[in-house]
Amino acid sequence: MYDVLKVRNDFPMIQTLKERHMIYLDSAATSFKPQCVIDKVNEYYTKENANIHRGDYDLSFEVSDEYENARKTCAKFLNAKKWEEIVFTNGASSALNLVAYGYGQKFLKEGDVILSTEAEHASNILPWFKVSEVTGAKIEYIALNHDGTFDIESFKKAMHEGVKVVTLAHVSNVLGYIMPIKEITKIAHEYGAVVVVDGAQSVPHLKTDVCDLDMDFLCFSSHKMLGPSGVGVLYGKYELLDQMDPFMLGGGSNARFDICGNILLKNPPFKFEAGTPCVEGVLGFKRALEYLMDLGMDNVQKYGHELHAYFMERMKELDNVEVYNPHAQTSIVTFNVKNIFAQDVAAYLNKMGIACRSGNHCAKILLNVIGASETIRASVYLYNTKEEIDYLIETLKGVTLEKCIGASL
Ligand SMILES: Cc1ncc(COP(=O)(O)O)c(C=O)c1O
Incomplete structure (x- = not known):
């Protein structure tokens, strides 16, 4: 049985996040390290x-x-x-x-x-x-x-x-x-x-x-x-x-x-x-x-799928958001808030204590295929929780152009 709360205790950065009032949704860029490492x-x-x-x-x-x-x-x-x-x-x-x-x-x-x-x-x-x-x-x-x-x-x-x-x-x-x-x-x-x-x-x-x-x-x-x-x-x-x-x-x-x-x-x-x-x-x-x-890679994979499926399901509640990879099976959710530039949304999320990435994610030709030059990428890993996803969703519900531009200034 995968116990994410027990897993989180192994990662000193989770404590740092608490002190900084942050959640980390950028593990596709780099992951946290457990104490043993x-x-x-x-x-x-x-x-x-x-x-x-x-x-x-x-x-x-x-x-x-x-x-x-x-x-x-x-x-x-x-x-x-x-x-x-x-x-x-x-x-x-x-x-x-x-x-x-x-x-x-x-x-x-x-x-x-x-x-x-x-x-x-x-x-x-x-x-x-x-x-x-x-x-x-x-x-x-x-x-x-x-x-x-x-x-x-x-x-x-x-x-x-x-x-x-x-x-x-x-x-x-x-x-x-x-x-x-x-x-x-x-x-x-x-x-x-x-x-x-x-x-x-x-x-x-x-x-x-x-x-x-x-x-x-x-x-x-x-x-x-x-x-x-x-x-x-x-x-x-x-x-x-x-x-x-x-x-x-x-x-x-x-x-x-x-x-x-x-x-x-x-x-x-x-x-x-x-x-x-x-x-x-x-x-x-x-x-x-x-x-x-x-931990067992089978368990890591299973928990990853479960967390990601939950993430995708909750994203459906947002009609101000366009998700570019609704059929993805693992870890990554790529989206835009309609009519707001991705970097401005990321700046707002940062202000609200959420770390995720915006831009073209080093895959510059793909943008021709999905039809968006900049996107926001939120990615989860084995120490993330559903509560963290809930916080992102609630924050996205309250996003406005003014708040985002204000955060970018
Ligand atoms: C799909 C993919 N390939 C290659 C790389 C390059 O990895 P690194 O920067 O660790 O060399 C990355 C990094 O983000 C990646 O996501």
């Missing part, structure tokens, strides 16, 4: 501070083991076949850039096609623009329905022999729709294409089994799933990682190099991890994964 980061600096894979002393051996155990924990969390398939990066953006550079720029050529959607976050489309510019490969888009929903038939129509990479978010950061990844990978693989999944908004909320979903690559960030900032993950099937080029070269990623410029890189994942990583972040991330596994 904060303690781990602190413990590293107070009791374990050493570099990894470089020292010849116990402290360094111990922290290196912990770092590698974090990789194993992550492999278990994703049900990956091998821990070697987990590459630590410094966020989802750097993981997506690594795939685009290391796989896309290496293997794509003129005439090849990268298939994506208009709903992508900048971090999963700009790197592919670069691949296109460098290799001559073309980007094509799967047609979305007028409300931004995805239709597997449109995907089937968009697939053809020329498509070498399909890249898309498992959950859109603006619309919160869940893509049918299993069907997508099955179809893409029939054409010999690899599938890159941006999991920044899905892995924190949905039980993710990379083998069952047959993803080739999956990229996500620790900070959106209770872990520290500065850490991300690239999961890749080992044989693909093995063929890929690293994005960065340097210490820790090579087995040998000589004066003539010959470099022998280590095997994955180490060849992708040049330089000193964010050690404290990875150790904290391990705690976050353990925390989520203790």
Whole structure:
């Protein structure tokens, strides 16, 4: 039985919110951290501070083991076949850039096609623009329905022999729709294409089994799933990682190099991890994964759906509000108050103690599809309550243009 009040006790920021008379509805941007994660980061600096894979002393051996155990924990969390398939990066953006550079720029050529959607976050489309510019490969888009929903038939129509990479978010950061990844990978693989999944908004909320979903690559960030900032993950099937080029070269990623410029890189994942990583972040991330596994991702997912369904239901009471993703299944509600600029509404909500985001949410092409250049995004996570949603709804009932403009001044 999921007990949100008990969960809230684990998050010091919940107490801070009480003191500041605030509610936080912006976890799609970044999540709060439970005390065990904060303690781990602190413990590293107070009791374990050493570099990894470089020292010849116990402290360094111990922290290196912990770092590698974090990789194993992550492999278990994703049900990956091998821990070697987990590459630590410094966020989802750097993981997506690594795939685009290391796989896309290496293997794509003129005439090849990268298939994506208009709903992508900048971090999963700009790197592919670069691949296109460098290799001559073309980007094509799967047609979305007028409300931004995805239709597997449109995907089937968009697939053809020329498509070498399909890249898309498992959950859109603006619309919160869940893509049918299993069907997508099955179809893409029939054409010999690899599938890159941006999991920044899905892995924190949905039980993710990379083998069952047959993803080739999956990229996500620790900070959106209770872990520290500065850490991300690239999961890749080992044989693909093995063929890929690293994005960065340097210490820790090579087995040998000589004066003539010959470099022998280590095997994955180490060849992708040049330089000193964010050690404290990875150790904290391990705690976050353990925390989520203790709660049970099935429970997290179920509570998330319940909270989100309640949120959507209550939004229906508001006739001054337009919701852009009424069919979303998880965490995100994107809306506008009719005839009021999104930033002005966000300023008013801020004044009323509600933190949410307004703007284009880094998905600038999607706005052509949903027909709104700016929206307000409220997003919930495992520590939010129905009472917090009630407060937002009641506040929105009282919104007027004057109040919003007043708050913006
Ligand atoms: C769908 C999606 N992809 C990628 C990213 C980039 O994540 P990060 O900023 O942690 O690198 C985000 C961040 O908001 C996102 O929502």
